[in-house]
Amino acid sequence: MDMFCFQCQETSKGTGCTRVGVCGKTSEVANLQDLMIYALKGISQLATKADEIGLEIEGLDRFIVDGLFMTITNANFDRERFLEKIREALVKREEIEKILLEKNVDLSNLSDYASFRVNTDDDIIYKSNSEEVGVLSTKDEDIRSLRELITYGVKGMAAYYEHAHNLGFENKEIPKFMRKALSMITDDSLTVDELVKLTLETGEHGVKAMALLDEANTTTYGNPEITEVNIGVRNNPAILVSGHDLKDLEELLIQTQGTGVDVYTHSEMLPANYYPAFKKYDNFVGNYGNAWWKQNEEFEKFNGAILFTTNCIIPPKESYKDRVYTTGSSGYPGFKHIPDRKGDNPKDFSEIIEHAKRLPVPTEIETGKIVGGFAHAQVFALADKIVEAVKNGDIKKFFVMAGCDGRMKSRNYYTEFAQALPKDTVILTAGCAKYRYNKLNLGDINGIPRVLDAGQCNDSYSLALIALKLKEIFELNDINELPIAYNIAWYEQKAVIVLLSLLSLGVKNIHLGPTLPAFLSPNVAKVLVDNFGIGTIKDVESDIEYFLA
CATH class of the missing domain: 1.20.1270.20 (Substrate Binding Domain Of Dnak; Chain:A; Domain 2)
Structure with missing residues (x-):
């Protein structure tokens, strides 16, 4: 080994x-x-x-x-x-x-x-x-499972905290908890029960981290609004931005103004198109491609320079390796790395901009538009319309299908699930899982699109706020009394902190797929099943029957 x-x-x-x-x-x-x-x-x-x-x-x-x-x-x-x-x-x-x-x-x-x-x-x-x-x-399987669950939750929390910190927003309580958690999981005297308690505490601080990032993003760039995002191309050299960091995107957009270089988003950066502040840049074209795992094919066809602001890198083809740059916490051997900011000075993107000028224009791989921008503020603005649709029976159920996409063929399940849902249901989504169904023609209900995209994976916080708002409107005692089902895909550690955060908010009966995490021991998995109703997917037909029962 x-x-x-x-x-x-x-x-x-x-x-x-x-x-x-x-x-x-x-x-x-x-x-x-x-x-x-x-x-x-x-x-x-x-x-x-x-x-x-x-x-x-x-x-x-x-x-x-x-x-x-x-x-x-x-x-x-x-x-x-x-x-x-x-x-x-x-x-x-x-x-x-x-x-x-x-x-x-x-x-x-x-x-x-x-x-x-x-x-x-x-x-x-x-x-x-x-x-x-x-x-x-760690030899004890259950202790190991809980230690790693906490570690991965803290990793996801750190990712969200770094984005907020880059925008000048801090909450000292969050990194203090990270230190506490990392220190506590080295203590061999802690029992399973004590580690379970720390796991739930990790979820509570995950909510705080996502709330801080939501505040940072919306304060800096405005509340996301309903937006039709172009998925075609223009006839200019270009830079494709992947990852999650909006501050990096903003500084790149400022520095590309007047250079003749266009900027496109890829994968998890798509929701940047929903923020009002970015719409003033006339060289901000739209989104190119799909989820992260298709980058080998799509980056080759894009032809231009590529910037990774965070994770989502896969080993590249030689055909485009020399035009990929990283920044922040990301890195790959052979990719050029753009250094961090020094003090109040922005990052220097001049090298990638000059590189982009020398490259061919993007090859068009699709045309049209996709709609997004349904974060909590926008959905709250539509609350009366949504509540009316629920009360008169036009909307029977909401399905939270947030999370991650991935390469496994088993993830076709999520496309088939979305297609098979009754037409009186609405999908609430965030994260790159959306690429399994956000380009399907699923129609609308009384003008409300059947796929409401809140944004990046961290914007699962928006989906929690929407659920809490509906609970308040319908005067319910428990968030789990809402007509909302949770069928979430996961891939990496940011999905782990989203899951723990939802559990800390009291959400139960979440189905997680396409498989349960390998780091959950049978006993730890049983704790999650017994206390929170965590389950996994089976097949589309039986799962829809279960959720609609």
């Missing part, structure tokens, strides 16, 4: 990748990611001691958040970046240790997480391969 990773839905054989990641990461990078998390746990052990005495360590929040984000599935495949980040982590750890000793904090009996030493890159590689670093170092 060269590695062990089971954090994503497509993990090998549904149990774990042991030679190379299905995502494409090498065993060496997988082990460095494990050591990155290991080091962050050690930093968090020290940092919680600083928290106890009210001592704030400058730059610590951002460092931990960025380190977590780098280890999310499909975010960063770059060996050199992880070696650099681990070296930085050890320097950061020593700085915290020095500060605590000056404050006379007792640091005797530090664990290996907080005390291991490496001097060279070879030492780092050797340590990353050691038995105590990886996931399987």
